[in-house]
Amino acid sequence: MKGIELIKKAFALQNVERVPWVPFVGCHGGHLINVTASEFLKSSDLIFKGVSKAVEIYKPDGIPVLFDLQVEAEALGCRLVWSDDNPPAVVSHVLLEGKTLSDLSVPSSTDGRIGIAIDAAKKLRKEFPDIALYGLITGPYTLALHLLGTDIFMKMLEAPEEILALLDFTKEVGKAMAGYYIDAGCDIIAVVDPMTSQIDPDSFEMFVHEPAKEIFDFIRAKGKLSSFFVCGHAQQNIEAMCATHPDNISIDENIPLDFVRDIALKNEISFGGNLKLTVVLLMGTPEDARREAMECLDLGGKIGFVLAPGCDLPKDTPPENIKAITELVNDEYLQQVERAKEKSETEIALLNMKDYGRVNKVIVDIITLDSESCAPCQYMVEAVKRVAPHFEGIVVWREHAIKKMEAVTFMNSLLVKNIPTICIDGKIAFVSKIPPQNELIAAIQQRINEKFKLIISSRRAEVLILGKNDAECKEAREAVELAMKETGKHISLKTSTDSAMKATFGVVNTPAIILTEHKIKARGEVPSVDIIKEWLKDI
Amino acid sequence: MEEILSKIAHCVEFGKVNKAAPYPPDMKGLDGADELTREALDSGVKADVILKQALVEGMDRVGKKFSEKKIFIPQMLMSAKAMNAAIEHLKPYFKSGEVQRKGKFIIATVQGDLHDIGKNLVKMSIEGAGWEVIDLGVDVKVEKLLAAIEENPGAKIGLSALLTTTMGNMKDAVAAIKSKYPNNEVLIGGAPVNDDFRKQIGADYYAPDPQGVVAHLNK
Known part of the structure; x- marks a missing residue:
C-alpha cells in the first residue's frame, strides 16, 4: 500500500496492516548529504536532495518538506542566528524593536525563505507522488512568542487583549502558510506549536483555541489533513488540543504515549510520536532504537497511530538508528523477536559463561525465535543439522528458542543481540545470515583444531612399571622406552617394586604397566560445579 | 505585623505587582507587593523579616505549585515580577548589610546556546528563595564563567543547555570549573540533560525544574 494511503487510513482511525512511519527529517537531511544546517535550510535544491536521500534510506510513509520553525518569524523581520548543527535561533523580536502589530502584514509565498520551502515542496511532490508530504507551519502561539519574545507570558495576564490581537495575526499567517504548502502539493499540514507546552489549559483555551481551530478548519475546507505537533511537557493541554479539532496530534517523549492515545482516540483523533530523540535516536545504538520503536508500536497499536520521532531529528542522528526503525516497521517477524526480548530484558540473571565450551565436544548453540514458526530460524537450524553428521560424536548442537525464558537468559549470557545466531562453544559465529555449508564446517573444524591443540598442550602422562626387579620387568621397561622413542613422546617413566603400590592398583601378576593421564582442566580459577560435572562425564 | 507579611506573601504567590496591576482579576484595585512592602518597612518591620517571612x-x-503543574510559566513570571517589586524596596538593606542573603549563585546558559527562558525561571526562583544571583546571560564562554567564580569565591554555579549540540559545551564548562574550583558546587538543568548526563560530566546536582534547585539549595 502507498504511504499516503496508509497514513490516510491511520488518520481515519481504520485498522492498518502495518503502522505508518514518518521520520521527522529536518536539518538531519543536511547530515545525510554532508552539508551544514545553515546551508541546507537555505537552499531548495539541498532540501530536495537531503529529503530525497531520507526517502531512499528510511522508506517513510510520510515526511516533512522542511522542519524549521523560524521561517515565518524571519519573513516577518526577526533576526536569526545560524548554526552548523541546529536550525537557526530567533534572537530579535520584531515587536520589541519599535514595530507594532499594525506594521506587520502576512508574508507572501516568496518572502524570506518561504519561497525556498514551497519550491522544495513542489519538487518533492513531483518526485514522490506516493508518500504523504507534510508541510510544517509555525503554530500561532510559538510564532507570537517569536514576534514578541517572552514578554508574551506576562502580557497574557496583564494585557490579554493585546495578545488576542497578536494571535489573531499569527493565525492569519498560519492560514496563509498552510495555503502555500497545500498549493505546492502537500497532503498534510502540521501546525507545530511547541511553546504551548509552557501554558496552562485555561490560557490555552483563551488564546490558542480559536486561532488553532480556525487553521484546522481552513485546512479541512481545502480537502487536506492536519496534525497538531507539540513538544515538551504539554500533558495538561492534550484535551484542549483535541478540542481544536485537528486530524492528528503528535507529541514527544515528555508525554506518555498511552496517555495521549487514550485521550486522542476518545476524541476520535489519530495520534503520533514519540520516539525518544536524544537518549535513544541520537545517542543510542540501532539496538536501542529498535527496542524503543517496538515499545511505541505496541503502545500505539494499529488504529490511529503514526510512528514518528518526538520532534525534529537532531542533525547528527546516526542514520543506522533510523534505518533500524524502518526495518522493524516493515518486518513483522523482527517485531516478534523484539517483543520476545523485551519481555525479560529487565530481570535477567546472567549465567556465568566463562567456562562454557570447555568440555571435549564442540557445542553449537542456535539462538532462534522458534524454528517452527520463523523461516530464517528454520534455515539456520537446518544448516546445522546438515553439517552435524560430518562430526558425529564430536559436535553437539542445541536450539534455544527465545520464546522460552531460559533461552532468553542463555542468549543474554552469550551477549547475543540478533536472531537467529549460531554460537560455537559459546562464541558468536554467525549472526542473522545463514552460513553456507562449507563455512559452517570450516568454523566447526577450526574450533575442533583449537580444542585439540589445547588438549595436547594440557596433557601430561606417566608410565609406571610394577615388577620385581627381574628380567621381565627390565624387558617391559625397554619396550616402553622404545615405544616412547618411536612415537616421540616424552613421558616420565617410573619403576616400582613396592608391594603396597601393587596392592593399590590391585595388581597380582607382574610386570604390570600403568599409564596415568593428567589433563589440566582449569588454571588459576575455581570452575563452577556444573562445569566440573561436564568434565566428569568425559571419564 | 503578621497580617501584612501574609498579605505580601499572598501578592507574591498570586502575582499581584502593585495597585495599578490588572492581574489577578480578583485583586483589582487592591494594594500589591510594591505598596505593601513599603508600608511594612515604614511601620518598622525589619527588611530581613519581610524577605524571609513574606517573599x-x-x-x-509558587515553586511548589509550578512543580505540581498547578501553575505555568505566565503565572510564575507574574509572581517573580511581584517579588521584584518588593525587592526594590529592600535593596538599600542588602547594601548596608542589614539583610544577609543566603549566598551567591552564578547562572548562565552555556556557550553556543541562546535559550534563556528556563535559565530565567531558575534565576527568579533562586532569588525568591533568598539568594543573590549573578546572571551571566546566554552563550557564555568558559573564561567568563571562571572570571565570575574568581570574583565571587564560594558561589554556587548553575548551567543551562537546551540543545543536544551544546551539551558538549556544558561538559567542557563543568570540567574547566571543576579543575580550577573543585569545591564550588555546579548544578545543571535544561531539556536534553538528566541525572545520568550529570554523572557523566561530573557536575554535582541535576534538577528537572526550578523548585528542584531551590529545594536542593535549602538543604
Whole structure:
C-alpha cells in the first residue's frame, strides 16, 4: 500500500496492516548529504536532495518538506542566528524593536525563505507522488512568542487583549502558510506549536483555541489533513488540543504515549510520536532504537497511530538508528523477536559463561525465535543439522528458542543481540545470515583444531612399571622406552617394586604397566560445579 | 505585623505587582507587593523579616505549585515580577548589610546556546528563595564563567543547555570549573540533560525544574 494511503487510513482511525512511519527529517537531511544546517535550510535544491536521500534510506510513509520553525518569524523581520548543527535561533523580536502589530502584514509565498520551502515542496511532490508530504507551519502561539519574545507570558495576564490581537495575526499567517504548502502539493499540514507546552489549559483555551481551530478548519475546507505537533511537557493541554479539532496530534517523549492515545482516540483523533530523540535516536545504538520503536508500536497499536520521532531529528542522528526503525516497521517477524526480548530484558540473571565450551565436544548453540514458526530460524537450524553428521560424536548442537525464558537468559549470557545466531562453544559465529555449508564446517573444524591443540598442550602422562626387579620387568621397561622413542613422546617413566603400590592398583601378576593421564582442566580459577560435572562425564 | 507579611506573601504567590496591576482579576484595585512592602518597612518591620517571612514564603508556594503543574510559566513570571517589586524596596538593606542573603549563585546558559527562558525561571526562583544571583546571560564562554567564580569565591554555579549540540559545551564548562574550583558546587538543568548526563560530566546536582534547585539549595 502507498504511504499516503496508509497514513490516510491511520488518520481515519481504520485498522492498518502495518503502522505508518514518518521520520521527522529536518536539518538531519543536511547530515545525510554532508552539508551544514545553515546551508541546507537555505537552499531548495539541498532540501530536495537531503529529503530525497531520507526517502531512499528510511522508506517513510510520510515526511516533512522542511522542519524549521523560524521561517515565518524571519519573513516577518526577526533576526536569526545560524548554526552548523541546529536550525537557526530567533534572537530579535520584531515587536520589541519599535514595530507594532499594525506594521506587520502576512508574508507572501516568496518572502524570506518561504519561497525556498514551497519550491522544495513542489519538487518533492513531483518526485514522490506516493508518500504523504507534510508541510510544517509555525503554530500561532510559538510564532507570537517569536514576534514578541517572552514578554508574551506576562502580557497574557496583564494585557490579554493585546495578545488576542497578536494571535489573531499569527493565525492569519498560519492560514496563509498552510495555503502555500497545500498549493505546492502537500497532503498534510502540521501546525507545530511547541511553546504551548509552557501554558496552562485555561490560557490555552483563551488564546490558542480559536486561532488553532480556525487553521484546522481552513485546512479541512481545502480537502487536506492536519496534525497538531507539540513538544515538551504539554500533558495538561492534550484535551484542549483535541478540542481544536485537528486530524492528528503528535507529541514527544515528555508525554506518555498511552496517555495521549487514550485521550486522542476518545476524541476520535489519530495520534503520533514519540520516539525518544536524544537518549535513544541520537545517542543510542540501532539496538536501542529498535527496542524503543517496538515499545511505541505496541503502545500505539494499529488504529490511529503514526510512528514518528518526538520532534525534529537532531542533525547528527546516526542514520543506522533510523534505518533500524524502518526495518522493524516493515518486518513483522523482527517485531516478534523484539517483543520476545523485551519481555525479560529487565530481570535477567546472567549465567556465568566463562567456562562454557570447555568440555571435549564442540557445542553449537542456535539462538532462534522458534524454528517452527520463523523461516530464517528454520534455515539456520537446518544448516546445522546438515553439517552435524560430518562430526558425529564430536559436535553437539542445541536450539534455544527465545520464546522460552531460559533461552532468553542463555542468549543474554552469550551477549547475543540478533536472531537467529549460531554460537560455537559459546562464541558468536554467525549472526542473522545463514552460513553456507562449507563455512559452517570450516568454523566447526577450526574450533575442533583449537580444542585439540589445547588438549595436547594440557596433557601430561606417566608410565609406571610394577615388577620385581627381574628380567621381565627390565624387558617391559625397554619396550616402553622404545615405544616412547618411536612415537616421540616424552613421558616420565617410573619403576616400582613396592608391594603396597601393587596392592593399590590391585595388581597380582607382574610386570604390570600403568599409564596415568593428567589433563589440566582449569588454571588459576575455581570452575563452577556444573562445569566440573561436564568434565566428569568425559571419564 | 503578621497580617501584612501574609498579605505580601499572598501578592507574591498570586502575582499581584502593585495597585495599578490588572492581574489577578480578583485583586483589582487592591494594594500589591510594591505598596505593601513599603508600608511594612515604614511601620518598622525589619527588611530581613519581610524577605524571609513574606517573599521567600510566597515564592516557595509558587515553586511548589509550578512543580505540581498547578501553575505555568505566565503565572510564575507574574509572581517573580511581584517579588521584584518588593525587592526594590529592600535593596538599600542588602547594601548596608542589614539583610544577609543566603549566598551567591552564578547562572548562565552555556556557550553556543541562546535559550534563556528556563535559565530565567531558575534565576527568579533562586532569588525568591533568598539568594543573590549573578546572571551571566546566554552563550557564555568558559573564561567568563571562571572570571565570575574568581570574583565571587564560594558561589554556587548553575548551567543551562537546551540543545543536544551544546551539551558538549556544558561538559567542557563543568570540567574547566571543576579543575580550577573543585569545591564550588555546579548544578545543571535544561531539556536534553538528566541525572545520568550529570554523572557523566561530573557536575554535582541535576534538577528537572526550578523548585528542584531551590529545594536542593535549602538543604
